[in-house]
Amino acid sequence: MKKHKNIYQWMIYIVSFFVLSVAYNNCGSLSGENGGSAGSSVAPSNNGDIIAIPNTKTASILRASRTLDSLVSCMSLVKPSPAAVAEFNKVKSSISEEGLANSLTQPMVKSMVSVSAVVCNDLINKERALAPAERLIFKTIDFTNPGLNKSQIHDTAKRLARSCWGRNPEVEELDEISVDIGRNFSGDTNQIQTNKLVYMCTAMASSFSTYEM
Secondary structure (H helix, E strand, C coil): HHHHHHHHHHHHHHHHHHHHHHHHHHHHHHHHHHCCCCEEEEEEEECCEEEEEEEECCCCCCHHHHHHHHHHHCCCCCCCHHHHHHHEEEEEEHHCCCCCHHHHHHHHHHHEEEEEEHHHHHHHHHHHCHHHCCCCCCCCCCCCCCCCCCHHHHHHHHHHHHHHHHCCCHHHHHHHHHHHHHHCCCCCHHHHHHHHHHHHHHHHHHHHHHHEE
């Protein structure tokens, strides 16, 4: 158990940097069509927080009170597990209460990642026990075979994106996810397969595309 906890802690740090990188790369492209509005966009400041840029487009983000419910909903879970509720209660003080774009900070991103990791693990455990046809996200994953190929990664990522982002992922996004998983994981065991799936699910569920409004 301690070993798995250390693995997930490492994944939280890695995914946090991944999510921040994606947020920084995407924040300048927000427009009215994407749910933004006239006002200000966001960008990283010298201390790592995200600050407003005057006279550009604005995106708001989910309030703290809606974060866990949104995650549970986008993954079609009936309700959050006790572990997810406990993790959310532990970190919710660092999640924005106002939902302002310039309230997005590194501690907040890490908190959203840690909650997403628990919810994603709950989803994997739920769908592992189901027949492929009954699953929402991991339809092409063979949990009895520890391998995970590019086709399976792309199919899973597409399902996660449609469910949590409300859109299909771009080809570049799919390729980035595949490359990132290959860069951070090696080997084919059941635990490594689970780690890859938790990593991918967490990165996508806690990304800017999930929380922007």
